[in-house]
Amino acid sequence: xxxxxxxxxxxxxxxxxxxxxxxxxxxxxxxxxxxxxxxxxxxxxxxxxxxxxxxxxxxxxxxxxxxxxxxxxxxxxxxxxxxxxxxxxxxxxxxxxxxxxxxxxxxxxxxxxxxxxxxxxxxxxxxxxxxxxxxxxxxxxxxxxxxxxxxxxxxxxxxxxxxxxxxxxxxxxxxxxxxxxxxxxxxxxxxxxxxxxxxxxxxxxxxxxxxxxxxxxxxxxxxxxxxxxxxxxxxxxxxxxxxxxxxxxxxxxxxxxxxxxxxxxxxxxxxxxxxxxxxxxxxxxxxxxxxxxxxxxxxxxxxxxxxxxxxxxxxxxxxxxxxxxxxxxxxxxxx
Amino acid sequence: xxxxxxxxxxxxxxxxxxxxxxxxxxxxxxxxxxxxxxxxxxxxxxxxxxxxxxxxxxxxxxxxxxxxxxxxxxxxxxxxxxxxxxxxxxxxxxxxxxxxxxxxxxxxxxxxxxxxxxxxxxxxxxxxxxxxxxxxxxxxxxxxxxxxxxxxxxxxxxxxxxxxxxxxxxxxxxxxxxxxxxxxxxxxxxxxxxxxxxxxxxxxxxxxxxxxxxxxxxxxxxxxxxxxxxxxxxxxxxxxxxxxxxxxxxxxxxxxxxxxxxxxxxxxxxxxxxxxxxxxxxxxxxxxxxxxxxxxxxxxxxxxxxxxxxxxxxxxxxxxxxxxxxxxxxxxxxxxxxxxxxxxxxxxxxxxxxxxxxxxxxxxxxxxxxxxxxxxxxxxxxxxxxxxxxxxxxxxxxxxxxxxxxxxxxxxxxxxxxxxxxxxxxxxxxxxxxxxxxxxxxxxxxxxxxxxxxxxxxxxxxxxxxxxxxxxxxxxxxxxxxxxxxxxxxxxxxxxxxxxxxxxxxxxxxxxxxxxxxxxxxxxxxxxxxxxxxxxxxxxxxxxxxxxxxxxxxxxxxxxxxxxxxxxxxxxxxxxxxxxxxxxxxxxxxxxxxxxxxx
Ligand SMILES: [Zn+2]
Numbered sequence: 001x002x003x004x005x006x007x008x009x010x011x012x013x014x015x016x017x018x019x020x021x022x023x024x025x026x027x028x029x030x031x032x033x034x035x036x037x038x039x040x041x042x043x044x045x046x047x048x049x050x051x052x053x054x055x056x057x058x059x060x061x062x063x064x065x066x067x068x069x070x071x072x073x074x075x076x077x078x079x080x081x082x083x084x085x086x087x088x089x090x091x092x093x094x095x096x097x098x099x100x101x102x103x104x105x106x107x108x109x110x111x112x113x114x115x116x117x118x119x120x121x122x123x124x125x126x127x128x129x130x131x132x133x134x135x136x137x138x139x140x141x142x143x144x145x146x147x148x149x150x151x152x153x154x155x156x157x158x159x160x161x162x163x164x165x166x167x168x169x170x171x172x173x174x175x176x177x178x179x180x181x182x183x184x185x186x187x188x189x190x191x192x193x194x195x196x197x198x199x200x201x202x203x204x205x206x207x208x209x210x211x212x213x214x215x216x217x218x219x220x221x222x223x224x225x226x227x228x229x230x231x232x233x234x235x236x237x238x239x240x241x242x243x244x245x246x247x248x249x250x251x252x253x254x255x256x257x258x259x260x261x262x263x264x265x266x267x268x269x270x271x272x273x274x275x276x277x278x279x280x281x282x283x284x285x286x287x288x289x290x291x292x293x294x295x296x297x298x299x300x301x302x303x304x305x306x307x308x309x310x311x312x313x314x315x316x317x318x319x320x321x322x323x324x325x326x327x328x329x330x331x332x333x334x335x
Numbered sequence: 336x337x338x339x340x341x342x343x344x345x346x347x348x349x350x351x352x353x354x355x356x357x358x359x360x361x362x363x364x365x366x367x368x369x370x371x372x373x374x375x376x377x378x379x380x381x382x383x384x385x386x387x388x389x390x391x392x393x394x395x396x397x398x399x400x401x402x403x404x405x406x407x408x409x410x411x412x413x414x415x416x417x418x419x420x421x422x423x424x425x426x427x428x429x430x431x432x433x434x435x436x437x438x439x440x441x442x443x444x445x446x447x448x449x450x451x452x453x454x455x456x457x458x459x460x461x462x463x464x465x466x467x468x469x470x471x472x473x474x475x476x477x478x479x480x481x482x483x484x485x486x487x488x489x490x491x492x493x494x495x496x497x498x499x500x501x502x503x504x505x506x507x508x509x510x511x512x513x514x515x516x517x518x519x520x521x522x523x524x525x526x527x528x529x530x531x532x533x534x535x536x537x538x539x540x541x542x543x544x545x546x547x548x549x550x551x552x553x554x555x556x557x558x559x560x561x562x563x564x565x566x567x568x569x570x571x572x573x574x575x576x577x578x579x580x581x582x583x584x585x586x587x588x589x590x591x592x593x594x595x596x597x598x599x600x601x602x603x604x605x606x607x608x609x610x611x612x613x614x615x616x617x618x619x620x621x622x623x624x625x626x627x628x629x630x631x632x633x634x635x636x637x638x639x640x641x642x643x644x645x646x647x648x649x650x651x652x653x654x655x656x657x658x659x660x661x662x663x664x665x666x667x668x669x670x671x672x673x674x675x676x677x678x679x680x681x682x683x684x685x686x687x688x689x690x691x692x693x694x695x696x697x698x699x700x701x702x703x704x705x706x707x708x709x710x711x712x713x714x715x716x717x718x719x720x721x722x723x724x725x726x727x728x729x730x731x732x733x734x735x736x737x738x739x740x741x742x743x744x745x746x747x748x749x750x751x752x753x754x755x756x757x758x759x760x761x762x763x764x765x766x767x768x769x770x771x772x773x774x775x776x777x778x779x780x781x782x783x784x785x786x787x788x789x790x791x792x793x794x795x796x797x798x799x800x801x802x803x804x805x806x807x808x809x810x811x812x813x814x815x816x817x818x819x820x821x822x823x824x825x826x827x828x829x830x831x832x833x834x835x836x837x838x839x840x841x842x843x844x845x846x847x848x849x850x851x852x853x854x855x856x857x858x859x860x861x862x863x864x865x866x867x868x869x870x871x872x873x874x875x876x877x878x879x880x881x882x883x884x885x886x887x888x889x890x891x892x893x894x895x896x897x898x899x900x901x902x903x904x905x906x907x908x909x910x911x912x913x914x915x916x917x918x919x920x921x922x923x924x925x926x927x928x929x930x931x932x933x934x
Contacts, residue, residue, distance in 0.1 A: 328747075
């Protein structure tokens with residue numbers, strides 16, 4: 001039996017998903033090496049789902065220390081994890097989710113890593129990092145054909161952004177064919193349909209105030225989902241403050257966010273008077289709603305599976321979760 | 336979380352029904368969100384194929400009760416929660432109205448319609464809000480059910496499970512699934528429990544086969560032999576060559592004599608044991624890895640060899656037992672069905688399938704993945720937050736769809752909650768339903784099992800014949816058994832009769848109007864249930880509902896996270912968003928392939 005063929009144990013374990021995406025997809029997953037940057041509430045959800053899917057290896061890069069608050073919202077930690085290194089503390093429970101996957105903990109700071117570190121992976125998944133690091137990683141990824149996706153949860157708002165470069169995919173479409181008899185129906189045939197999605201590089205997606213070099217890349221779109229600007233505002237808040245909005249400084253943080261949003265609207269030439277966003281939209285961006293982490297963790301892991309397997313239509317390229325209606329929509333930005 | 340929500344979460348009592356794919360995820364979300372008082376109930380034990388998504392379970396837990404292990408697993412990262420686990424069926428009499436009334440909210444994570452219907456009724460009766468959810472492959476949905484506010488789970492008639500007329504299975508198969516159903520019936524004929532509805536020999540009653548003006552007089556084969564198939568099999572000591580020639584040569588030759596059947600169809604080609612065993616074009620290459628055994632379509636000669644081998648093995652297994660029960664995970668039983676389905680498909684020029692594919696269909700396996708369950712379970716708990724604050728209007732149904740190039744939506748929420756159907760036979764103030772049965776041939780017992788229990792989903796019904804005040808069916812043991820074998824008309828249930836039916840456990844009363852009905856066409860159902868009398872005319876013109884077709888329906892899959900797939904495809908009036916999500920090409924039509932055959 002060759003290296004990349006599935007064993008009987010694996011086909012039994014992964015049976016219910018092989019029946020959905022096929023054995024070739026499963027074999028590609030089995031060869032995939034994934035880097036996960038930061039394993040907090042959202043990160044642990046992503047880790048769970050991709051470990052269960054049956055990848056080859058998962059490297060967890062996180063230099064954080066377990067706090068009481070972190071322990072309470074991360075099911076990969078336990079009571080005695082407090083004060084220890086988070087990347088190492090999740091190992092035991094992460095490994096239990098799937099003993100077949102090789103898991104490695106790396107407690108270095110993501111920002112301290114040499115660019116060449118990021119070359120070695122099939123796909124990189126990042127949460128809770130600043131734009132300069134995102135752009136640095138994206139550059140390495142594009143040069144080395146490594147797929148990249150990142151996302152965050154702010155309160156009940158959530159998003160993800162993908163750069164799968166020039167991504168070829170296929171999907172099975174079922175078509176009705178042949179005779180149509182009254183009682184027996186038509187026979188269905190499955191056709192393999194191929195497609196390509198060309199992702200823009202992240203510096204064309206994350207255009208923020210004061211990154212003038214890119215400002216002329218902004219394409220005005222009247223139908224832009226306004227949650228995209230909320231996403232940019234939150235990213236810019238983190239860039240400026242090196243932290244997420246906090247309930248302890250709620251009023252000030254909301255004011256800062258409003259100011260940032262104003263700048264972003266200006267940059268993107270959005271008429272604020274026509275905005276349909278709630279005036280108090282930033283009320284709901286504090287903390288991380290656990291169920292929203294579960295939703296986004298599912299979405300991001302599914303995109304990882306699509307990126308690795310080349311099966312099914314991936315989200316191109318921004319996913320926005322509406323904190324009020326709970327709609328989850330694709331928004332194509334930067335192309 | 337704001338203060339009122341935090342308080343509501345910390346003080347609420349939650350029931351999670353089912354701890355499978357969605358159940359595990361829901362439990363984790365509840366525990367991490369600060370819920371302190373949770374009860375879980377699940378009848379199932381853990382299987383290896385659960386472990387790719389039911390993440391609270393590990394290999395060493397296989398065979399143990401799901402509810403119990405899920406509880407232990409949750410406590411291992413948060414010991415401060417009160418969790419009570421029941422390894423039991425939610426439809427048991429032990430979980431009555433008072434049980435349900437103790438909860439602030441019930442979260443369903445079930446795998447079958449019967450249990451969903453039951454919990455729906457219990458929550459309506461107890462007036463406890465219920466969040467219903469399900470996934471199937473990449474798709475899923477979340478729906479709030481709250482008495483007097485939203486529609487209930489049974490407000491919209493669910494599309495019946497796909498079934499096949501007996502003569503399609505026995506005489507004129509045209510799709511692989513017909514051959515697979517036939518092969519499972521053959522298993523039961525040879526090794527399983529006797530069931531006259533699962534005959535595999537030619538059906539001489541096929542109306543299509545009759546020549547006009549001439550009643551058939553054949554007696555030499557077909558139906559006549561059926562009673563003795565098992566006996567004959569034992570007489571020939573399960574000789575594979577003789578069995579093969581009977582089912583794949585003689586019976587096919589008999590079918591060819593029913594010439595009317597083949598006027599518009601390609602006639603089948605009888606196959607002898609010798610021809611099959613040395614079938615040309617089959618090479619000797621037999622790789623023995625998992626992929627080729629399971630994923631490659633077996634050659635005809637391989638099918639023939641496996642037929643002979645498995646008949647031998649199953650014969651031994653049967654020795655000393657009354658019958659075997661077919662199980663997709665039992666290797667010889669699954670191999671037997673694969674071989675027989677493909678041999679029959681070959682005879683009828685139908686495409687043959689791999690063992691892997693046949694197992695999906697024969698075992699009614701609905702694919703299930705961790706990611707879809709995670710998303711749906713997240714939405715369930717988000718809705719639960721709003722429900723606890725009694726913000727019901729903010730909980731319209733949400734649909735998870737497979738991403739398509741035609742749509743931007745991954746999660747699509749309805750604009751508003753769906754109003755109850757005023758004619759719903761479950762949640763309307765005076766539940767009423769029309770049933771169409773043959774009052775001359777149906778027995779009281781059949782009426783109780785097929786209509787009241789299977790179709791109308793009562794658990795322990797009582798029925799009183801209106802006007803006469805006579806109890807015809809009683810849930811009390813020994814009260815009405817004397818009626819069991821009587822025909823409906825013999826105890827006065829005739830066209831126009833009204834039955835007052837009642838399920839004490841569900842706290843549910845239903846008025847049933849009896850309509851005498853005799854199936855006309857061969858595909859007509861044996862009986863029908865129509866909730867809304869206005870639909871009667873329209874329904875009749877499209878040949879009625881297929882509530883009681885020849886094939887027994889059995890919709891329970893082995894997946895905890897199963898939702899009935901058709902529901903997703905249900906075009907709903909007044910929801911343009913959902914229509915938008917279905918592109919004209921509607922590639923989601925593949926879901927229809929997941930037709931359900933009995934398992
Ligand atoms: Zn209803």
